[in-house]
Amino acid sequence: MTVVKAPEIPRQQRQPETRREVPARARARAGTGVGLGVAVVYLSIIVLIPLAAVVAKSTDGGADFFWRAVRTPDAWAALKLTLISAVAVALVNLVMGTVIAWVLVRDQFPGKAVVDTLIDLPFALPTIVAGLVLVALYGSGSPLHIDLAYARSGVFVALLFVTLPFVVRTVQPVLLELDQDMEQAAHSLGAGGWTTFRRIVLPNLMPAMISGAGLAFTRAVAEFGSVNLISGNLPMKTQVSAVVIYGRIESDDTAGAAAISTFLLAIALIVLIALELVQRRAARRG
Amino acid sequence: MAKYSLRVITLGYLAFLLILPVGLIGWRTFADGLSPVIDALTSDDAVHAFRVTLIVAVWAVLLNTVFGVGAALLLVRGRIPGKRLLSALIDLPLAVSPVIVGLALILVYGSFEPIGRWFGDRGVQIIFAVPGMVLATVFVSLPLVVRAIVPVLQEMGNEQEQAAHTLGAGRWATFWRITIPGIRWALAYGVVLCLARALGEYGAVAVVSGRVVGQTQTATLFVEERYQNFDTVSAYATATALALIAIVALLIAKLLDRGALKRSEKH
């Protein structure tokens, strides 16, 4: 089941010309124009103007203020922790997500359908509930006698939890569609399982894996609710950027919050664009 | 052999990361039996919180469904410039942290900002009231309906719609009788995802809500508040209720997906 798919941009479709079509097409174009206008207005009211306001607020005090706000010790430490954790989580998901997708597609065992459905739970679960859930199992008082609260490992586990579905769900449909003929041919020629996977299957999965890892990265960078509880939000040690931004808002320092937000958004966008380029190159080669 | 070890690794990973934590909360919730849980969930504050959540979620789903269908049609069938840009802008909310969403809305619709003050002068409060929370929820769940519909619309092709046109059907009739039924499984799927996301929103509403008990305190904010007040019974009960709602939503979505699969197999 696909939860998130990147929509492909379709080519324009040519419609056959008939005498009756001409006024219909004019109406269609007008309708499309109105539709586009409405969509743009909706997007502006909800997304574009508010985000623009954040960027504008962050530059209110000039570049000097912007950099000072971003580089305050706790904000900077949080940025480092956030980015490093997000990369680590994306990499783990790259591997584990593919493994899980492989098992879900190629393997059979009782209860597989249940497992398949539960994969999406971190996506549907409210983040505060995820936070409670993780503190229960991995915080102090855990029945497993481990305590990851107030530690970076707690942050890492929380991020792994919320990013679980992303790579799995982008790789699964590709695996499902994959024609197994080439793999069988490779086997009959004597190639081992890992070689077959590495040289035949993996190149086909690469674009999906990278796309999923990118989604996992952006989700991890943005995460707030689930990390809040288990990390203890120790400044300089376990605070993530979203929590720092929240703290700035609550301290009435909206300009500082806006500066850190803009910086975070910029990084997320740069990474997404970079991944899109990498993915396109991988798709072309494959 | 490799197959077996992969299965073990997968199940082990999922057990520790997903199944055990969620199961533990369920276990702890019902540790003292069913009745404290029922009491907690039927308390005035809990009921109010769920009602606020539902109102906000329904509004968000309605708005995003209308937008979603329209935007999907534009992206797939429309002849417009800048489709890639439009698609990227629609996906933008996925990359924005919920806290940043809240900040962005405060900066535009807060009572002392130009736009917010315009509304305030006309008696409409946005931030610290339900409209602000609806805006926040719409923002975070914006792409979900669009992304669910687009692939199906693409696959569907527009032959049937063209046929309807040549037979004299108007645009609205074609839309309601051909397009919508054609995408109904994907549409329902997108709506369910959007609803699940909207019901579970926390970070963005935490910033724009005024936490007014009974009016702007959602179920997720209620969980937070009860937890901070050492009322773990209510916190866990509500958390489990929200988790169950999420699981039910996923099951419904899976059924819809299978329905869509069967339908495309028929063709």
Place this chain on the structure above:
Amino acid sequence: MGRSIRVLASAAVMTVAAAGLVACGSSSDSGKTVTLSLVAYSTPQAAYQDIIKAFQKTTAGKNIKFTQSYGASGDQSRAVAAGQKADIVAFSLEPDITRLVTAKLVDPSWNANQYKGFVTDSVVVIATRKGNPKGIKSWADLTRPGVSVISPNPFTSGGARWNVMAAYGAVSGKGADKTAGVNYLQSLFPQIAVQDNSARASLQTFVGGKGDAMIAYENDSIFAQQNHQPIDYTIPDSTILIENPVAVTTNSAHPAEAKAFLDFLYTPAAQKIYADNGYRPVVQGAGGRSFTTPSGLFTINDLGGWTAVTKEFFDPSTGIVAGIEQKLGVATSSSPSPSASAKG
């Protein structure tokens, strides 16, 4: 056309239902029932819920409904300053009201009554694990090697400043020996293992198992104990009196009713409810839980008042505590924003 009618109909029904739910939920001013909004800090939630019920049984309070919002004191104060509707505001410390006075949302005469606008008191105490295994009882004990202390960050939590000034005032003899006081703070802060954003978060951290002792408000500690958390607390001989203010807003739609509720808060009935919830009443003889008065109790005025103290100790760049925090690498907030002063 059948299906499209059905779809439109169900959409219309949903919209009407949603609108109906919204209408039901929002406060209705039908003329007879008045609705007051109370915006308060988080710990007295249980107290206010009982006080409101008691008020509604009086003639003045009949037919008055309430909406209530609870959160961290500073957050709530900022929310009201940013436009959240409130008729009565109840905060943990005076500067949170002063912010609203500056924003012209509270009249400057709010503290003109005999109680100076304060409706409850509390004191700063030292909370420990149940049984106090490490025997931490005094300010000096907190700086013993190996003792891990929990206290909120005084730059994100206005309330945490009570803790700092309690410690400073006690060790410096109400400000007489400034050097001793500052030296004490310099040895205290490195002992603080976690500086949470708010007093409530600190309480959660301590209860969650971190730290040997917590500098806390007495009412927070009592609240935790009433919720079966295994903590004890000691009232140091010398500590600061915490005074919690209440005020009505200038833009209240029902000033008379709001004032009536405010007056009710000073009646013995309400003060007793406060006491039972761990707050020290300001009105003598109200009954309820009894409290002991520490011999060396002092107020913020003995140390110069909040305005002077904020400037000298908590200025983000030049304050004494700011300097101590920066040496430890803890942020004291980014540079003040250019537009922050516009909001007041």
